[in-house]
Amino acid sequence: MAQELDMDFEFIRKAERVTSFNLAEKDFMTNKYQKEIRYLYTKNFFPKFDTKLFVKKVDITALNKAIAALMRENNANFYSLYNFKPGGMGPGEVLMFFLVDNAELGGAGSAGVDLVVKGKKYEIKAAQITGDRKFAYGFKLGATFPTSAIEKKASDLKKQTGQPGSVSEINKDDIAAIRKQFPGEWEKIEKEYAKVSYDNYFKNHEIIFLHNNNSKNKGYVEIIQTVKQNQIGLERYTSKSLKPIIKIR
Secondary structure: OOOOOOOOHHHHHHHOOOOOOOOOHHHHOOOOOHHHHHHHHHHHOOOOOOHHHOEOOOOHHHHHHHHHHHHHHOHHHHHHHHOOOOOOOOOOHHHHHHHEOOEEEOOOOOOOOOEEEOOEEEEEEEEEEOOOOOEEEOOOOOOOOOOHHHHHHHHHHHHHHOOOOOOOOEOHHHHHHHHHHOHHHHHHHHHHHHHHHHHHOHHHOEEEEEEOOOOOOOOOEEEEEOOOHHHEEEEEEEOOEEEEEEEOO
């Protein structure tokens, strides 16, 4: 038909290429349509993907093997899947839904539960990983528990140090200055934050940390762990949110 009408068939083929799907947050909050969603992605994004690589349970080795296969087939399509964030979801959540059998996503209102597999709950965090791969940071926990009292103590300490800038923004340099002038006080704040965040967040489920640095490792599962209270520190305070740093090794 294209030849008969003197049209550019290659142009038409490229124009017909699917780059996204009409999928909403609620479609991932049940596994009712998981087979259909997997079909859409394998047919249009990863036609050579071996479906035997779908994983039966949350396992770092199996997940990274499947992720590597997706990247090898089509790197651009992999990151399109990785970065797809319907509703209030975060990076990598739809990827986990695609890869793990019987997966369901929590959605924006799930209060700290991103992924549920056969009743087991996980939180998914796309994080910056330090060069020595010992710490994960660069993510927030959401407004799932109150931290205003801790924020005020931290802001008051920054004010006392005389560091420039707003007291509602505390970066690494500010923390270094606070540690130098008020080491005991900052240690108390960090311990208070560690306890509150552990009791109200970290102790409730395992965390799937995805490598989110702009590097060849971006998109891979860095580690899956239950974070302990003594592994939690304060990395910074920004956008009215305390950001943790977690010891992962």
